[in-house]
Amino acid sequence: VLKRYDTLQISVQAYTDHVGEDAHNHALSEKRMNNVVAYLKEAGISGNRIKATFQGEGAPLLPGRSTNVRMINRRVELMPLDATGRPLVIRADFANSGGDDFIAPTPVK
Numbered sequence: 001v002l003k004r005y006d007t008l009q010i011s012v013q014a015y016t017d018h019v020g021e022d023a024h025n026h027a028l029s030e031k032r033m034n035n036v037v038a039y040l041k042e043a044g045i046s047g048n049r050i051k052a053t054f055q056g057e058g059a060p061l062l063p064g065r066s067t068n069v070r071m072i073n074r075r076v077e078l079m080p081l082d083a084t085g086r087p088l089v090i091r092a093d094f095a096n097s098g099g100d101d102f103i104a105p106t107p108v109k
């Protein structure tokens with residue numbers, strides 16, 4: 001989509017779970033962010049179209065300390081932005097999405 005619509009921008013926000021020292025989590029989320037930004041640039045997306053931040057353990061999606069909760073909170077969020085940097089509205093067909101059960105993805109090693 002980013003290649004097809006060259007005025008679109010993308011927001012990249014990286015997070016960790018709550019385990020570990022704040023400084024370590026901050027550095028880990030920065031590393032996650034940098035890896036995604038590098039991937040986008042290698043795919044031909046100009047760096048001036050990428051708005052990237054790293055949040056450490058801030059803004060967890062789920063509370064708790066279980067392995068599945070921690071896995072979900074370790075993430076990188078991508079949000080499409082218009083040419084002025086405003087978030088775009090994305091339409092989703094939730095009725096046909098396959099149900100309400102969430103199955104956490106297998107971690108990438």
